[in-house]
Amino acid sequence: MSLAHAILVLLTDSAQSGYDLAKQFDGSVGFFWQASHQQIYRELGKLEAQQWVEVEAIAQAGRPDKKLYHVTELGKQQLINWLGQASDPSPTREALLVKMFSGNLVPRDVILQELERRRDLHAKQLAFYRSIEEQHFANPQALPIEAQFRYLTLRKGIGYEADWLAWCEEAMQLLS
Amino acid sequence: MSLAHAILVLLTDSAQSGYDLAKQFDGSVGFFWQASHQQIYRELGKLEAQQWVEVEAIAQAGRPDKKLYHVTELGKQQLINWLGQASDPSPTREALLVKMFSGNLVPRDVILQELERRRDLHAKQLAFYRSIEEQHFANPQALPIEAQFRYLTLRKGIGYEADWLAWCEEAMQLLS
DNA sequence: ACCCACATGTAATGTGTTACATGATTTT
DNA sequence: AAAATCATGTAACACATTACATGTGGGT
CATH class of the missing domain: 1.10.10.10 (Winged helix-like DNA-binding domain superfamily/Winged helix DNA-binding domain)
Structure with missing residues (x-):
């Protein structure tokens, strides 16, 4: 719906x-x-x-x-x-995490390569979001209310990508 | 597939x-x-x-x-x-962020209440993940390889919930 | 000559959700 | 006595993806 x-x-x-x-x-x-x-x-x-x-x-x-x-x-x-209606967290379907669950079935390098690829993807997207943040939302407190809402969706995007990036790096470190 | x-x-x-x-x-x-x-x-x-x-x-x-x-x-x-195949980030469909996009159409309180509700949900789930972490994964380096993979999926869960929690709090602060 | 942006759609297939259905055993 | 757990499924519907289809105008 x-x-x-x-x-x-x-x-x-x-x-x-x-x-x-x-x-x-x-x-x-x-x-x-x-x-x-x-x-x-x-x-x-x-x-x-x-x-x-x-x-x-x-x-x-x-x-x-x-x-x-x-x-x-x-x-x-x-x-x-x-x-006005409540919205629950959306279901996640993340293939990479399913793969991690059975990571021991393939050589270590296969997983490490994939983690590296994903790390780069998320780093790139994060950089993109950050550049928008700098250009359009330099001073959040001063923004009109509509812009504050837009800013917050961007902030979620930044958090999301930063979390993935950090996780990829942690995983690569633990596995190597 | x-x-x-x-x-x-x-x-x-x-x-x-x-x-x-x-x-x-x-x-x-x-x-x-x-x-x-x-x-x-x-x-x-x-x-x-x-x-x-x-x-x-x-x-x-x-x-x-x-x-x-x-x-x-x-x-x-x-x-x-x-x-062995690459897996791209999964598509997201997060209703709360769509709502944030048009948050200015409803009274501030409606959004703040929803943020509070979500914050509590994510805090609870985070606490749950952290308790598993403490009980079963006290020393990650020492784990056998299969367990390291399981641990990493848990770590992603923790990162995911922590990011949501932090975002809810940031949003509530900016909007009030 | 070819590809990209504009602009809209149909058809087929694949995936996900909701409701309904059955019937025994165990727990409250 | 009622509810929850075990255990499996059918049917209908809703939503998402992929392929195919059409035709113009502008740039390389």
Whole structure:
């Protein structure tokens, strides 16, 4: 039930097309919620049928119409209602940890190489988040409230990557 | 494709029934891979058809036969092969962070309460992991290699919960 | 000439969740 | 007497992934 709400969140921010939404899910929002363009188009269809969003067709020369989606009043109420509900931690499915569980079945190097690869991935992502932090959120206390919320999602991303990075290093050290 | 391999990992450890597997997925392994009993039974059927596992029926008085699943040689090869493959970070879908994105649509208290609730949940889980750590992994360097791998999965759990806890506290502080 | 960005979709398959179903034994 | 644990499953539905499909305009 939550892709629907994630879309509402983004459309509340600004009316946009499925294509634009897909790009956002691929970028910033993608850290905590991923969705493919196929999922998004399907969900938009449902949202429209329920009248949580409505479409404004924008004619374009040569190309198919751009469908600009707006949140309706009903949609906004649904979103606010959802925001008030409790949300439990999301289930995790982390293949690398399953592999660690049986790590002794393969040569040590196989695991160490994989840990190194993952360490680099997380280090890179962490550096990326940190650069955003420096550029846009130099003084968190001084930010307007909406920006504080955005800042906090970024902070979670930073914590997440930093934790993975630290763990990879600890694991590599213990195993070598 | 990974529930199959997670099951193989557990069956390599010890032959067991679908019911027993479900309990493990609900407990220790459940931190990094969840699966319901229905998923497990379905997957076991597929694994048997592919001859990655085989069944030993254990007759029981009054109850239906207990089906004890063993990994076959083919299954073991498939598992080892999978262990050698790279695994990318798993996609995240964290509703609370989506909510944070639009936190300004509801009164501050709604968000603060939810953060408090989550903080308590993560603190509790962290305490649980730490107690396991103290009881079973007092001296990591001295552990045999299989136990070191298990220890590392626990360490990731600890890092994960600690990061959530710290983030909840940071968020509560910034927003109040 | 080829690839990338724009813009939207259908179809098929795979994975995950929820509800329902059965029936014995053990614990409260 | 009621509830929980043992033990296995079917069925329906919801959600996610992958492949395929179409067509324009701009850059290399």
